[in-house]
Amino acid sequence: MSIRVPAPRRRLLRAVAPALLTAALTLLAGCGSSKPVSADGGSTPGIDHSREFDAKLMPTLAQVRAWQYEIDTFGGGFRPAGSVAEIAYAQRLASQLRAMGVPEVRLEPYPVSRWIAQKAQLQLLDGAAAEDIPLVSYIPFSGNTGPEGLEGPLVYVPGLAAVDLTDVVVRLLDSGAVVGGRTGLVQGLVGLLGDTGSGLSSIVASIASADVRGKIVVYDLPRLTIPIGALSSIALHVTDKAGTMGFTTPFSRPFLDMVVAQVVTTALKAAGAAGAVGIVDYPKEAAQGSYYPFFARFLPASPTVYLDRDSGAALKQRLLANPLAAKPARLTLHALEEEVEAYNVVAVLPGASPLEIVLSSHTDGTNSIEDNGPAAILGIMRYYTRIPKAQRKRSLRVVFSGGHFGGGGLAHYIEENHDELDEKALAAIEIEHVGAREWLEIAPGVMGLTGLNEPQVIMTPFGAPFERESILLSEQFDRSIVLPPVLPFGEGQAYRNEGGLPMIQYITGPVYLLNFGIPKVTSEFTDYPLMHAQVGAFVRMVLNLGNEPSTALRSDIEER
Template identity: 30%
Template sequence: MTTIRGDLEMPTGPARSVPGTRIADGSFVGPGVLDVWQRELDARGLRATGSDSHHDYIASLADRLAFVGVSDIRQEVLPLRRWTPQRVRLALHQEDGAVEVPVVSPVAYSGCTAPQGVTASLSAEPVTGRIGVADVPLPALQARVFDDLDWGGPEDIRHVADYDPATPYERVWLSQDVMREQLSRFAQAGAAGLVLVVDLPAEALHEGYLLYDGVHRGLPAVFVSREQGEHLRAAAARGQVATLVLEAHAEHVETSNVLGLIPGASDELVVLHSHTDGTNGLEDNGPEAILAMAQYLARVPRQELPRGVLILLTTGHFATHTAWGLEDFLDRHRDDLVPKIAAALCLEHLGALPWSLDRQEGVPASEYEFGCVFASPHQAVIDTVRRGLDRAGVTESRVLRPFVPDTTGRSPDGTTWPGDGSAFWHNAGLPSANFITGPGYLLNAEPVIDLIDVAAMRRQAIAFTETVIDLCAAPWADLHARREAQQ
């Protein structure tokens, strides 16, 4: 499926690089081109790390980066022990035969069974030799939690119309620590398998790709929806017998980061980053936006761009608990490229519309999916990306501080954030920012093109191109000046 759409018309001629000014609409890749790119990405479906579909997308991106004018393109190979499911089945045994239980998906990297599967009694508690049934609740967060994390405070945020700080923020990806805990409990007890019941209806969980930390646990496990969970909990209380089949295989493969350069007037760099593996056309469409941004930036005369722009599209997001591909880049280039980095900008999940069960009945969304930028404690970066959010006018203008405890032991202040660009801060201490949204359908391996507003994605891409231009012009000392973290 590797294609270069040479028939798509794109702007030509020199582009402007004037800090603090807006990019002319006609000088940026048009909405028709972005729509084609976005639809082609969505049609690819699941791009699990190291899979054939992922390899093909990486090759396509390398070709297309060259097509839009990026130079010095190369791929840097990383090894991966990849886990691939082949057949999944769950059945309850009754006097008149087995009854099939609908499964949302296997738990990625969980384990495998023989072709005949494992047959054992169900149990709500970890018991050796039994198939466990465990709940995965969704955390009951509200929007005000994120306002409180803003570097400036709630008064500095431009909110969307009709904003309510009490709006619930319940997302299945926020429950991944609970999933890990349940898997660990049942694996340590010697369970024969595990069924994780997610507290969402089946309509919200189409082929959910969870848990994506790449840990080979050796415990075959599957996800089911809340409807199936009710039946399975009752069956476990009776000690009913079930059969779980999860055929899968693990193999050693190679996957790659993609690097390219838009030269500037100096050797200093601003990094423009996203990841290439994903579940659907939103996760992650950052590379598509970056292609459009690169097409503009590559037309800026070199002497007018104070710093070069390093395009970095990394692998490993869906096979690690950390930003594995980015961490490899930072370790591999700690003595050459990293010292030249003035700032970095990561883009994830642009143009996202919210999803609810009402949308299935054709009720249009009234606002965009909740979004924000996480930023390192560098005031020049915080101010620059907030202006970018204001210019885009799509999501709120939240710029949040890192708040997740860092487990790498490298973070300058012991914190990081939940985004693929977090390693710029927690691994290398670099001035950096990470735009991200996290709708409930983010990890569903299904078409989501009707939940992506390409016009909004384009507005974001234009605004973030202006952000890159501002970062290229900002003095190095200003970008690297640290502020105190808020408590």
């Protein structure tokens, strides 16, 4: 089923999208059902997106696969912001672009906070010898105990996972915080911590009433689940040929949970907790290497480590067996912290016109799919370097930004190059996490591939060319949703918010997205034929946007 929103409704969405999303969540929280957007019965208008595409110029499937497999040679795929592995990967990308014949390639330095865990450990001290409790991960930037760790009574605070967090999403949307990107989201969360009517305040109250000062707190990490209808209710287009994305279909992913994780650690810090042990509500296979870095840099936190569901249940059972006698424990989260210089990779392939289409993704990440956007863009550039300059309608600018886990090389790049982007850039396309297969808990305690691709989000600016191209992209790949620019999905929002540019964002958020140490991400969880097809679709998108008059993309730039 492919559902396209009629043009009058799309115009209305420009003004009311946040309110519609809020209303949809409220309705679903109350009654659990509603009706999907109706189709208009017409075909997608626009141009034939294959009119100039030459499949012979595409990279092979083997080449695309090799570009992603190579990511694992840098830190096993785990490339924290500003790490040696990330910097080496950025340098490798620059050399690959040069080898393709891109004439202008440079590494632009930017400052970034490097946080590299040296030791993460939880030990019980109530026996003759210290007993190690197996961890799956930690929250980066949440604190630094030093190599000696910290000691305190280990206590369990129940009830946090039972808090209904639907209202949190509603209130954030209603406040407009999500439109302001990551910064707006952080500010909105801070505001909700003090809002006595929000679910977050319930978490804060539970922690405040538990007397956690000086203690190491064990808690169940709440999971934030939204219905697919929360997105399809504001969508410009939905492609759901398999019929697997119904209006009430639940969507629960760790990238949503990380927002709540930071709220808990901030509340624990405010209550005086010495440290924290979060229990991730997934089997060990999916909890291993959980890495949620985005908010701990901005909000105060207690040093936090993670257990998987089963290890957490065993620890809770021991603590609850004798709740009046707290167990002594030692928590260690020792990290290397320093400010370093890393690099954005910037490249320009000149075309017949100096006006540019920007292709962008990021170089730091947890595994090869976070992010394989650079691998996809290498494929796009392989195509365009095989075309004579006179036949390239627009110049192409590539930005592989670094450090999105540690402060953001992209924000620095936009600030330093704002005038040039304002003068030349017609649009930006941010590509993240392509070829992702859906991997879920298919039975209690059992993770498995579902046989489907992960749901895809395409965020588009308003305007006929952008909406057309986003819908064309969506129609080629099942389980995709085209959204207006009202949610803080993806790194590309910086082009819109700070750069003032029209920006198309492609992104997925599979369960394994923010996990390091899972080799199957590369060998099994990436659908390489799908990824190869997506590269071809992005090539056609660039072709089509490049054929548009400059004023159709940006009214303030004349053709030249």
